[in-house]
Amino acid sequence: MGTVAHVLAVNPVPARSQMGSSLGFHIILACFGIAFAAVTMTAEWIGIRRGDAAALLLARRWSKVMAVLVAVGAVSGTVLSYEMGLLWPGLMGRFGAAIGLPFSFEGIFFFLEAIFVGVYLYGWERLSPWAHWWSGMPIVVAGVLGALSVVAANSWMNSPAGYTLSHGKITRIDPVSVFFNASTPYETTHMVLAAYMVTGFLVAGVYAVGLLRGRRDRYHRLGFAIPFTIAGIAAPLQVLMGDIIARFIEHNQPVKFAAMEYVPRTTRDAPEWIGGIFINGHVYFGAAVPAFDSILVGFSPHTRVIGWDSVPPAQRPPLDTLIHLSFDLMVGIGFFLLALAAWQGWWWWFHRRLLVTPWFLVPCALSGVAAVAAMEAGWIVTEVGRQPWIVYRVLLVSNAVTPASGVPVTLGVILALYAVLTVVSIGVPMFMSRRWRQGAPAEEEAEQVPYGPAQAHAGASPGRPPATPRSPDGGPQTR
Amino acid sequence: MRPSPDTIGVAAILITVIAAYALFGGADFGGGIWDLLAGSAERGKAPRELIDEAITPVWEANHVWLVFILVLMWTAFPPAFAAIMTALFVPLSLSLLGIVLRGVGFAFRHTAERLRMQQLTGALFAAASLITPFFMGTAVGAVATGQVPVHPVGNVLAAWTSPTAILTGFLFVAACAYVSAVFLVPEARQRGHRDLTRYFALRATAAGVLTGALAGGTFAELSVSSPHVFARLTGVALPLVAISIAAGIAVLGMLWMRWYHALGLRVTAAIAVAAVVWGWGLAQYPYLFPTSLSLAAGSAPKASLVGEFVVAGLAVLLVAPGFALLYFLQQRRMLTAAETDAGLRLAAQIEQAPRGQPALAQAPIGARIATALVLALLAIRAIRNVFSPRDR
Numbered sequence: 118m119g120t121v122a123h124v125l126a127v128n129p130v131p132a133r134s135q136m137g138s139s140l141g142f143h144i145i146l147a148c149f150g151i152a153f154a155a156v157t158m159t160a161e162w163i164g165i166r167r168g169d170a171a172a173l174l175l176a177r178r179w180s181k182v183m184a185v186l187v188a189v190g191a192v193s194g195t196v197l198s199y200e201m202g203l204l205w206p207g208l209m210g211r212f213g214a215a216i217g218l219p220f221s222f223e224g225i226f227f228f229l230e231a232i233f234v235g236v237y238l239y240g241w242e243r244l245s246p247w248a249h250w251w252s253g254m255p256i257v258v259a260g261v262l263g264a265l266s267v268v269a270a271n272s273w274m275n276s277p278a279g280y281t282l283s284h285g286k287i288t289r290i291d292p293v294s295v296f297f298n299a300s301t302p303y304e305t306t307h308m309v310l311a312a313y314m315v316t317g318f319l320v321a322g323v324y325a326v327g328l329l330r331g332r333r334d335r336y337h338r339l340g341f342a343i344p345f346t347i348a349g350i351a352a353p354l355q356v357l358m359g360d361i362i363a364r365f366i367e368h369n370q371p372v373k374f375a376a377m378e379y380v381p382r383t384t385r386d387a388p389e390w391i392g393g394i395f396i397n398g399h400v401y402f403g404a405a406v407p408a409f410d411s412i413l414v415g416f417s418p419h420t421r422v423i424g425w426d427s428v429p430p431a432q433r434p435p436l437d438t439l440i441h442l443s444f445d446l447m448v449g450i451g452f453f454l455l456a457l458a459a460w461q462g463w464w465w466w467f468h469r470r471l472l473v474t475p476w477f478l479v480p481c482a483l484s485g486v487a488a489v490a491a492m493e494a495g496w497i498v499t500e501v502g503r504q505p506w507i508v509y510r511v512l513l514v515s516n517a518v519t520p521a522s523g524v525p526v527t528l529g530v531i532l533a534l535y536a537v538l539t540v541v542s543i544g545v546p547m548f549m550s551r552r553w554r555q556g557a558p559a560e561e562e563a564e565q566v567p568y569g570p571a572q573a574h575a576g577a578s579p580g581r582p583p584a585t586p587r588s589p590d591g592g593p594q595t596r
Numbered sequence: 597m598r599p600s601p602d603t604i605g606v607a608a609i610l611i612t613v614i615a616a617y618a619l620f621g622g623a624d625f626g627g628g629i630w631d632l633l634a635g636s637a638e639r640g641k642a643p644r645e646l647i648d649e650a651i652t653p654v655w656e657a658n659h660v661w662l663v664f665i666l667v668l669m670w671t672a673f674p675p676a677f678a679a680i681m682t683a684l685f686v687p688l689s690l691s692l693l694g695i696v697l698r699g700v701g702f703a704f705r706h707t708a709e710r711l712r713m714q715q716l717t718g719a720l721f722a723a724a725s726l727i728t729p730f731f732m733g734t735a736v737g738a739v740a741t742g743q744v745p746v747h748p749v750g751n752v753l754a755a756w757t758s759p760t761a762i763l764t765g766f767l768f769v770a771a772c773a774y775v776s777a778v779f780l781v782p783e784a785r786q787r788g789h790r791d792l793t794r795y796f797a798l799r800a801t802a803a804g805v806l807t808g809a810l811a812g813g814t815f816a817e818l819s820v821s822s823p824h825v826f827a828r829l830t831g832v833a834l835p836l837v838a839i840s841i842a843a844g845i846a847v848l849g850m851l852w853m854r855w856y857h858a859l860g861l862r863v864t865a866a867i868a869v870a871a872v873v874w875g876w877g878l879a880q881y882p883y884l885f886p887t888s889l890s891l892a893a894g895s896a897p898k899a900s901l902v903g904e905f906v907v908a909g910l911a912v913l914l915v916a917p918g919f920a921l922l923y924f925l926q927q928r929r930m931l932t933a934a935e936t937d938a939g940l941r942l943a944a945q946i947e948q949a950p951r952g953q954p955a956l957a958q959a960p961i962g963a964r965i966a967t968a969l970v971l972a973l974l975a976i977r978a979i980r981n982v983f984s985p986r987d988r
């Protein structure tokens with residue numbers, strides 16, 4: 118028993134699992150923090166510009182959901198800042214002076230976001246329409262800049278720069294090089310686009326389900342069209358960006374790239390593996406496209422691709438199969454989402470109508486979950502692919518992990534708590550939408566969201582509940 | 597070795613942020629404590645509602661203060677941060693647990709419909725308000741007594757279970773309850789609840805006396821457990837300690853005289869808390885961990901400290917006006933819960949029925965051309981990228 122406890126305490130695996138699960142949870146909420154305001158404000162813009170009540174109603178309801186998600190995100194974000202120290206004192210103690218800087222800037226943007234979410238959420242009634250619209254703008258800007266700061270910190274772990282070490286201690290820092298390290302432009306763009314895709318496809322997916330259930334009114338069409346368009350614009354950019362980033366990784370972190378693409382030995386004519394499990398030097402159940410990996414890397418089959426044999430076994434990432442399959446999953450879903458966007462775009466271009474056939478809507482309903490899966494897979498590729506380093510080629514994970522015992526316990530507690538938080542962040546919006554559909558305004562006003570000034574209590578709203586906006590057979594159908 | 601001016605400056609910012617967290621976060625936690633002590637569902641209904649109304653607008657900001665403390669610590673004083681997080685793994689994890697439970701309880705209790713569920717989430721919220729300040733207090737006690745080793749090899753149980761640390765934990769809880777009750781007195785009065793004003797004035801007095809007693813006990817303990825801090829508390833930092841005591845007595849006096857002046861009460865209580873936090877900071881000088889790790893040895897390179905000044909400057913430039921706007925709008929009663937969506941709903945429905953056109957039917961010609969241009973540009977760039985010569 119004692120030895121088991123000892124192994125668990127020294128082994129970085131529990132700490133890595135805890136960090137991974139906390140981050141994997143937070144990243145989904147962070148997407149909403151980054152992109153949801155833009156989606157909501159687009160709806161509001163349409164609503165104000167065209168006097169469209171359905172769009173305004175959507176924007177108003179989305180702002181309430183946004184408040185809940187940002188609040189849960191604030192909690193899970195606090196957990197992450199604690200964990201940076203609780204789990205990785207070896208990283209923060211040595212490199213806190215460098216990696217801490219981008220996080221400090223993130224603090225400001227988070228502050229701004231929290232303030233203006235409050236103004237936006239509670240300014241609907243009394244602010245003039247355009248003043249209210251503009252009050253949402255800081256959320257959009259702060260969301261993107263905040264993402265930039267945090268992802269810059271992660272980029273730094275992949276491409277450490279801007280510091281001088283002497284005797285294992287940092288003696289000089291160049292903040293600009295820390296922020297804008299080699300990986301920053303790639304990782305931040307990739308993440309911001311991912312946030313827009315995740316948010317857009319998830320929200321669109323909700324209304325795709327509504328449309329599939331026969332609620333084909335303007336409210337549901339707009340609720341689908343607005344986020345889908347935003348995500349659909351991000352999708353091709355993301356595929357393009359992904360291609361560029363893959364080549365950058367091949368150049369910057371060749372061993373990670375080798376794990377992503379199953380390149381055991383440095384070689385020309387490297388095949389591109391699609392799927393497959395890597396065991397003892399063989400790829401099983403995978404399809405290889407001859408020389409295609411070389412072509413993707415250098416546009417010629419003769420391009421030399423560096424394999425993981427270029428570094429000693431102790432410096433190679435573990436779990437090649439996980440990294441490779443995650444990479445394939447991310448790329449596959451990326452193309453699937455691109456195809457969906459292109460399908461709608463095609464239809465729109467030639468017919469000027471929203472495509473609402475079930476053949477299109479069923480995959481759309483799943484697109485949000487798919488986008489989340491792709492993003493999580495992408496994080497697995499970046500993070501597991503960097504192993505065994507926590508700071509690439511500078512600091513090993515095993516030298517950064519806390520020597521404190523008790524991580525397996527906190528891991529268990531965190532998993533349980535995050536299960537609850539997941540229920541909250543999915544359950545509360547679902548609960549709200551059920552109330553909205555029941556169409557009793559008195560109840561809707563009673564709903565409290567964890568933000569902003571104290572509210573007048575329910576019952577103050579006069580007037581009878583109007584008929585539900587949902588009509589049984591829906592509005593006229595397009596096709 | 598004397599710490600550089602930059603180090604002292606960042607340490608001053610850190611202490612200021614800690615004081616802000618002690619004040620605002622403390623009031624927030626205290627609200628949870630009074631919620632816990634408010635009695636049965638029926639008896640405690642009125643105070644609970646007041647606490648809820650008072651806390652709702654501010655609870656978010658507290659996370660931000662805490663996050664600022666963490667990032668300031670790890671950027672400006674990395675070795676100290678790493679040592680604290682390792683040696684005090686257990687109390688800090690427990691305080692984190694409290695923060696998460698509080699968030700869950702808070703987010704959920706407003707949407708929970710049934711009374712049972714509300715009670716459960718409410719209990720979660722209240723219990724969490726108790727554990728977080730207590731364990732944070734033990735951590736501060738451990739640091740102040742110099743029990744945190746500079747290079748810990750694991751958790752140090754003895755550091756945060758010393759009498760001083762435990763007393764500090766209780767002191768934190770009492771101080772939170774005190775600040776919160778003082779803040780709630782004018783809140784109740786402004787809303788015209790006379791009985792609640794008395795209710796919280798009584799509790800503020802009790803908590804104030806208890807806080808004073810615990811502070812005295814901790815002070816006495818420090819003379820044995822941390823001679824350096826004690827010597828400076830009774831030396832250089834004595835004026836601050838005196839200010840804190842005087843302000844604390846002044847608040848009790850105001851409550852005794854039933855002079856419930858909103859600003860007067862709040863500011864005096866704030867001075868009492870801020871002065872004692874500053875006193876602690878001054879007493880630790882020039883050490884991060886009294887006598888084992890000095891500020892000079894534990895601070896980051898100059899550029900990181902300057903970076904933190906920039907962050908603080910930006911915070912003043914950007915966040916302060918944001919807060920001012922929020923406060924201004926709230927005072928002008930421009931921020932209200934949406935009164936009703938009924939009008940919008942009706943309008944949306946009317947509009948949806950007669951028009952057969954789907955959403956976004958008429959994109960203006962300009963938008964179409966712009967989209968086509970952007971797409972074409974992107975396509976050209978992509979193609980050029982593929983065929984551009986490579987040195988590989």
